[in-house]
Amino acid sequence: TATGVQTTSTKATFPGFKHPLDPLTPDEIVAVSLAVRKYTAENTPIKAIRFITTYLLPPPKKDVLAFLGIPLSTGSKPEPAPKITRKAEVDFIDVVTGDSYNTILALQTGVWKVETLDKLPDGVQAQISVEELLMCEQIIREDETVIRLAKEVGVEAHQIFADGWALGYDERFPKKDRIQQAIVFARIGEHDNLYAHPMDFVPVVDSIAKKVIHIDWPPQFAKNSDNISSESSLNFTSVGKDVTLKKPTTAPPPLQESSPDKPERARIPPPLEPQDFLPDLIKKANPKFKVRDDIKPLHVVQPEGVSFKMDGHELEWQKWKMHIAFNHREGIVLSTVTYNDDGTLRPLFYRLSLSEMLVPYGAPEHPHPRKHAFDAGEYGMGTMANELALGCDCLGQIHYLPGSFVKHDGTAFLIKNAICIHEEDHGLLWKHTDYRVGGRSHAVRSRRLVVSMICTLANYEYIWNYYFYQDGSAELEIRLSGILQVYINPKDEPNPFGSIVAPGINAQYHQHLFSVRLDSMIDGLKNTVVETDVLQLDAPTGSIHNFAGNGFFTRETPIAKQKDGARNYDVEKDRRWIITNPDHQHPASKKNVGYAIGMKGGVCKSMAKPDSWVAKRGGFTQSDLWVVKDKEGPKGSRIWPSGKYVPGTRGEHQEEFITSWVQGEDNLVGEDLLVYMTVGTTHIPRPEDWPVMPVEMLRVSFKPFHFFTANPSMDVPGANDSHSGAAFPNGDAACCSNSN
Amino acid sequence: TATGVQTTSTKATFPGFKHPLDPLTPDEIVAVSLAVRKYTAENTPIKAIRFITTYLLPPPKKDVLAFLGIPLSTGSKPEPAPKITRKAEVDFIDVVTGDSYNTILALQTGVWKVETLDKLPDGVQAQISVEELLMCEQIIREDETVIRLAKEVGVEAHQIFADGWALGYDERFPKKDRIQQAIVFARIGEHDNLYAHPMDFVPVVDSIAKKVIHIDWPPQFAKNSDNISSESSLNFTSVGKDVTLKKPTTAPPPLQESSPDKPERARIPPPLEPQDFLPDLIKKANPKFKVRDDIKPLHVVQPEGVSFKMDGHELEWQKWKMHIAFNHREGIVLSTVTYNDDGTLRPLFYRLSLSEMLVPYGAPEHPHPRKHAFDAGEYGMGTMANELALGCDCLGQIHYLPGSFVKHDGTAFLIKNAICIHEEDHGLLWKHTDYRVGGRSHAVRSRRLVVSMICTLANYEYIWNYYFYQDGSAELEIRLSGILQVYINPKDEPNPFGSIVAPGINAQYHQHLFSVRLDSMIDGLKNTVVETDVLQLDAPTGSIHNFAGNGFFTRETPIAKQKDGARNYDVEKDRRWIITNPDHQHPASKKNVGYAIGMKGGVCKSMAKPDSWVAKRGGFTQSDLWVVKDKEGPKGSRIWPSGKYVPGTRGEHQEEFITSWVQGEDNLVGEDLLVYMTVGTTHIPRPEDWPVMPVEMLRVSFKPFHFFTANPSMDVPGANDSHSGAAFPNGDAACCSNSN
């Protein structure tokens, strides 16, 4: 997030507008805010505005391609370049009425003009802003009840801290209100790891009224052997853990039956032992602690500089060309990605990004099920981006791109180093040796381009690494780090839905489910997704068709109708998906050119039921792959699988969800398609993830499949690094004999 | 392989014997050969010996641990150090009779003495040697029939080349004979890529008699529309590909019915277009070809040297200590791996290696099903290891370990640089930022230790990277490269079981299935493998037990009996396996300490039927995980899942296979266990894999799970690289403020 960042200068190194998808600059954001204020003052009764999001409204896809000279189908002439009108879209709140608005502006002869202004339907909530998240903490810190409840368990007012969360799902509160839940912690020193001191109550906060409106009390589990009365309790032997919930239901209690003074259980003082991640603080708590001194420096040096070129937001590296933008919601957005195949410009990806994600927790007892964070749709991955620093987050020769988003007051936050671009050596790309006596050998090392960003979502860190390779493949690697979301666990009480990672600290089971969105244009906009299964021959071993029993083949099924757009991985069939272009064929195989999606290691089945709150709100988690026909409207393409406005949704407006896009008979063969990949990880926390998690990784890859005539990296120069040396004296210093 | 290598000097930098698992040195191999010759001359009628394998017979596990001072259970006193007798095991062939022998020798007061000499049962075949593989090519090149058949399709005698393969499975030939099949190619220039010119017949060779004994002829597929007579053909519409085999069966024809002059189809001249991988040859064929010149140098420098120490074969790096050996069969073998946990020596892995692998092809028609190579058991991964070179195969400061194995004549092959040891930066290891205004941030980069080897298995290359991390995790990454195994495909003929990767070149579908073997000693030898499933609560959404529908939990099942030792991955349950020690618990969670196996992305279901030739010989491919009680005998532990002697097996002697080890009631809780992980990839070849494959990767990881009190990498110094810089002038040069 930008909260720790200087936000005054809007100069920095922000590239100007050259490409139609260049994000709004800080100056543009400010100008747009002024235009909105002017318009609303002159034309509406709106008195006070809280800006929530201000961002580029992208021009129509075909206009962008025509503007850039990218053909609609490889080899054809690009369409004539159209005039591009720069547009902005803004969500804001009238803080007097609490009403939300969406407005679209266009830049007309240097001036931003409002084109449309729509009041959003009651209950539709725009993204929760960074300032609102901070405000949530502020509100509870000043609340008398919260202060009293904290004091009852030994926590002083100044020690109260909280992460503001979306409310998730709670039908007891009106949708119209702008409500958050506060996950409360004690903090025992200025930079202390507050997550080490979870507290036992959950305030609910109204960020328009700026007050605490309710307190929720999680209940208690006990061992069955503790002889719990059956009337007021719920047996959970079904989970095989011999536990009872000391409460007759996991459902939320009616508001009128609950009160700040009616905890569901005996109060629990938070564990106060420090569990820090800052080395100076660790040392303070444990004087014997010392940082390892046996790791020798390792530097990456590029004496002739980097191999990529930047023109504003446009990057060229090897045969790749792409536009790299920052988006308040998705973070990195890669657009108009093309490949120069021996002089032919080949379109690949119109747009690639994280479109949504969901982190549902697995504890069924109220209020824990409310914890299912849509980190992109509710908060915005971009607004949570770290300010990056040289030699720290990336190694080597680095280029940064800035990111910017609007503040409540209409000015702009600026993250000067939001996106990091650099190169890495990635080991061998290919090698072959003719093993015969006198046979020759050739090895080529893999250089990869990395476009990365690091985001802090309260406790968690997400590291997004987009990789591009010299063999025409690309990959998104997601690394998870940061601090576990935890709840308090009194000694000797069972916690059937979490791991004890330290004394008193229960890290509840959860999933991280990502929706990676690819707007493909493999050799052009008209694409078909083919599902390929690998199948054993039916015929039995010993039969004339399959005498040795080894026969297997592939079955390729184009995903032909929109109603068949939701697909599931099948490990038994080694199912895979390939985005093809039916208008272009490989010269030798005659197969349609394509790119294969690699998500085998990232597939993650939803542990929430198909009719759960989680699934009603985040239907994208219920299938592994979604193929959807794009339909551009006045506000652009289909993007958001769980709706544009995510906070507070309860499964209504399903027509705006991906689940409803995969209905009907629409043709999907040779159409302008979107592919959404659901990947993730089920996180059963380990003590080793505490106090900070070493990175957990998952990947989605895109590999050419009958797209290039042959291996497109045959022209990468042979490996021959003159700076490598023997680790020890007397080591063998013979160098490789690769010839280029 | 060592065929291109100087083999005269046995001095080099071979470390002497310090650790009981140090492999035999070249001098020891020579001494052992002399001892075998002397003994057989004096005590047997054996007249002429072909040495096949000579290697260390490891001392008993507990003796090794005691010798090294590693306790049988963490915290207990190591056993008293025993006397270790150095032993060698040898397989050789009497080339007069064709009989095979196994002999064990012991080093007694500086002299190798034969302890046992056993004639192997008729039909049991030792590994096929590098020299025998080369001999196979030599034999067919000199064979009049082969020369005539080649000439018939325009290939001159000097253009005939072949890869010697094990015969696979062919009941028409006596098991007693030492037989190979030759996969024949034409070669049109000295260093030409011969795989671009596959030929249409398959000679069968006897390497004792040194002659071609048979010619096999693959048949032809046609389109159904070509109106094939139904009597002499076989319809394959079941594969959905509208094809007919122009032959009534996929079974091998009786030997008496087949002849070199009775091809199953019209002869096919091989495609002769060059498809080279050496840049000078590519340029010769295509003068417009040029190597990329836009990739700037990138160096890894370690001005203060490496962070690891070597003492012979023993390595210490960060808190890891391990023994690294070369083995003719498995390649890299990592043994006695321990972790120094704040002063406590904690045993982790007794031994980790590739124990077997299998590459079955999916074409059902004879003779293609014979192609299912056991690259470790039939040929030996170690004997195929590349001689590595600085700056070529690895970047940075490198230490190499040599490898050695016996030649037919009893002298030693020496690969001076068989195993590469170096360090790599691996991006962020962990990071957290307190997002509050003024909040602090800390980031730590991941340094990893790499122990690697590259092996050339005829056409294919395998790259083995064992990684060790600072957070206590370890990983085996397997990279596949090299050249596809291909067959000829005449224009316009269908190939229902392969991909056309270039004109006339059919790359048949196949799988690469690896058996990774871990002899675990997590906090000691007594381990239990726990299968953990993640399960949704049964109770429906809206019910009192699961009101929100989000509840999920874990079910942990110890694998308790030997008959339950074969386990399968279940993606729906996100099944995972953890190797635990029931005698040691995590201080906070009270759970048994353990290491979790990560193989989700590597799981690969066998496409051969359970009663196929492939499965009869390679039963390990039929389950994803195998848990087996180790039983040490006079020849060491259980190691080889498809038997010690693999060539020519047909499923007999199942008692020596992993499939029979998982029978019976033996207890597996708290026992000395072996875990075999079957991972791999189903390879549906792409034209982009041709003429050389860019690396395909798969991984198996081992992560501490309730093993350490907390994240063991909290003491890694903060990231702060002074050599990183801005890619372009005017870039932001602000450095990170991490404090250590």
Ligand SMILES: [Co+2]
């Ligand atoms: Co997590």
Ligand SMILES: [Co+2]
């Ligand atoms: Co392959």
